[in-house]
Amino acid sequence: MTPLMEVRNLCVETTQPPIHTLLHPVSFTLHAGRPLTLLGETGSGKSLLAQAVMGTLPPGLRARGDVMVEGRNFLALPARARAKWWGRHFALLPQEPWHALDPTMRIGAQIEEGHRLVAGRSRSAAQHATDQSLMRLGLADCRRHLPQALSGGMAQRAAFAAARTTEAPIVIADEPTKGLDSTRRDEVVTLLREALNERSSLLAITHDIDVARQLGGDIMVVRDGICLEQGEARTVLDAPRSEYAKRLIAADPRHWPAPASPAPASAQPVIEGRTLRMKRGNRVLFSNLSLTLSPGEIVGLTGPSGCGKSTLGDILLGIITPDEGHVHRARGHAPLRFQKLYQDPPAAFAPHWTLHTLLEDLCARHRLDRARIPLLMTRLGLHTRLLQRQPGQLSGGELQRFSILRALLLEPVFLFADEPTSRLDPITQQDTLALLTDVAREHDCAVLLVSHDPALITASCDRQVVLSG
Incomplete structure (x- = not known):
């Protein structure tokens, strides 16, 4: 059977001397009906590989090698010609859904547009297909x-629906289940598997071992831009050969040790929400909800997607006002010490400045100790060369760790951590949460930690709050 895509000796390197290789030569083949999943740590080169295949590398980087599709080397085509293949031959589900969605268009209109203008459906057929997609993904009320x-x-989920309108034969899914609870995650995996047929294939990027196992097919383990091993999914996951793959699989939150004893309750809570009630449209997210956090306490917050977890955190921070109830914050602390780690780190950084400039400006503005930056970077596993890059030149996981570093520089007394490790591989996730917990204990910082992973919450938190949705 002729492969849908054959990648030969594909590598990614910088364009300016000294030339630095970010992705070493890698080869693989995509066959119809069989997925290939890339596993690896944050910043290992997985997303760079996907960008190289698509011909969408950022300025300053170039790809070498061959990407053969329908007998043609896609990378050898002029940029204008490559763009015509997007949507028709390649469909991309990007790691950040906000990069795939037009902020000025309503969700239904965006999905419908793809059905009409790219897939060529009539207006009525496009409307029907859009309604079916939204209903199946639990977004019927979001049109x-x-x-x-x-x-x-x-x-x-909305970005997924928009990307699948064209039924392109080669689907590249970069962390397609990031930020989804287990039920929605399994639904998206099912949709991806159902999209596989005799004329389509899938290149998936994930750090979720369960997703890789459910997708099946083949797996490639990548670290530091090098393919460490490649083979059938069950073989790689059940009997990995490389030491790194063994560590990656063993770092699943279900294998983490039990958390330390809960921090003792304080007579003076850091923050307290009393009889909170909030609606979204005609739907009540939560009502009569009370929550207290003490210094050094780690509280987990779980619940299905869209149940109001981020909304609750924003209420506690004073970003939004509840429909009913009120929030009491301990006196004597500047508002700046009540901080948030955003679910979407690219939206939290000015895009046109380097990380060095952004952190220097933060330290200058708030008279912070610059000497803590390299110490925190070491503890977070961040290389100093990343300071010279703009936010858009970092992986989602690297940028999330810089978000954590920036928040810790401000010595918060309350930290609302909204899915702070959703972009991290299991090893980095475990190390990062350990650091976050240690710092919170050391500095009496109360943390409200949001995650869709019950095992992670159980292994990291003193207690947990569950929103039913």
């Missing part, structure tokens, strides 16, 4: 919503 009105998980 007229703008993207910014959706939670991260809801936006991810």
